[in-house]
Amino acid sequence: MTTDFTGGGDPRRSIELLWGLEPGRRPGPKPRFTVAEIAAAAIALADADGLPALSMRKVADRVGVSAMSLYTYVPGKGELIDLMLDTVLGEVPLTFDGVTGWRGRVERVARENWNLYLRHPWLLQVATSRPPLGPHLIAKYDHELRAIDGIGLTDLEMDLVVQLVGDYVHGAARTAVSATLVAQRTGLTDEQWWEQAGPVLERVLDPAATPTATRVGAAAGEEYNAAGDPARAFEFGLSCLLDGVAARISRGRDPGGRSD
Amino acid sequence: MTTDFTGGGDPRRSIELLWGLEPGRRPGPKPRFTVAEIAAAAIALADADGLPALSMRKVADRVGVSAMSLYTYVPGKGELIDLMLDTVLGEVPLTFDGVTGWRGRVERVARENWNLYLRHPWLLQVATSRPPLGPHLIAKYDHELRAIDGIGLTDLEMDLVVQLVGDYVHGAARTAVSATLVAQRTGLTDEQWWEQAGPVLERVLDPAATPTATRVGAAAGEEYNAAGDPARAFEFGLSCLLDGVAARISRGRDPGGRSD
DNA sequence: ACGAACACCTTACGGCGTACGGAGTGTGGT
């Protein structure tokens, strides 16, 4: 339903947390857990139940401390989520083994991101006010830029292409994740949903008012034999997008992209 | 921070609500408001304060009823949000006046969607389990398909292109919206944030470990003179994407898109 | 030994969505 935004706390404390900066010896009892362990517990919970179901109390229960104890590890929930995000970004292998050419590398990047969203669907629900500049996010950005370094794009174009791919994958993964989890989230399979909504929908939908949608929807439904085929849509979109990038590389075009 | 998912209620009731199906004469007092009025109040609140700040109590206050009265109009918060979504989709003009060619039409579609997100940033935080199949969403889908009808794409490719554009715009708009609202959401301008986070960031960032990111980040920062230029990135990405679609149209290619 | 800063936790607050049931309203059937 709704999203809250991370990034509202103390910037310094957030960076320290993300980069695991240790304050050295301090009075008081030794913390029983590490920040990484708290983050891992939170990630496991989010993976299992989704981000809306993630609460400080549940994380605390999972670790075995009281909810308020968590605040000795992280200043707030938003910071915990930023930490979770950077932590899972660390799963992405920063190599291009077995891949040739810039196109292969960008495909690798896109697919790794896609798979990341599929493994951690809650990522799609994270709404950051600012990118949490943690170690893994920085390393990943560098890695992605390296995929398209030295192929004829300006530095600025490189930044824009990495953004383009990232934005597209994020957008496309929403559908894939929803398709995977819709039954779990709503308690109804697509068939069950159509059983209930189908009759009233047929009453309100006027094929003559939306002829193109009717035609294309029918063709798509027949081809997919489902509400959609997100993986196929993703690969199609990625291919188009990369064709466009290839055209730009060929043309050595102005980075503004407003020439049209 | 987090997102809940809509689409968990009674499918039939949801469709009836979206399409404004009237049940006819019914016993009991006349409702003081229409469902559309409730939705409009909710939209105004979400526009002003964002989706996380939207609560049933606040909507009720704004309309001038008790929170629990709202449930005589909508079965739940999720359904209200679906309704809000379909309502604002109705703002998009379903014409292509002053536009020539499929490319111009798709650009119009993309920019209308982009502007919609800028006008209603909360849209980016709506997490639907299933697309809420309301009148405006259906009409918009038809309109978008018409942008690319009869230009040499198969029906399936048309569906895929519309998805591609929609996914990309959604992804790209996140950055634009965050950039616009970050100060409001976090209470800190970028300058203020850097003042606080900058010193510790400089301590942890190692330019030698991420040379490409360092170089490109510097070039981008200099060019943008800001954290980014979302509108420029959007236009760049859209241009690439459309180049790719153009290439596909030229080639009359297989819709699978896995040929490489 | 002592003060200060910590880890930990209990209590509490204000916010949230919405279940439940009571009171009032108006329709349709008799």
Next chain:
DNA sequence: ACCACACTCCGTACGCCGTAAGGTGTTCGT
């Protein structure tokens, strides 16, 4: 006209949420 019923409306309450505040116990540095 009367009545049963289905509605509108709302007060109360519940369980959940994030986290402020303050108390207790622990450990460091002097």
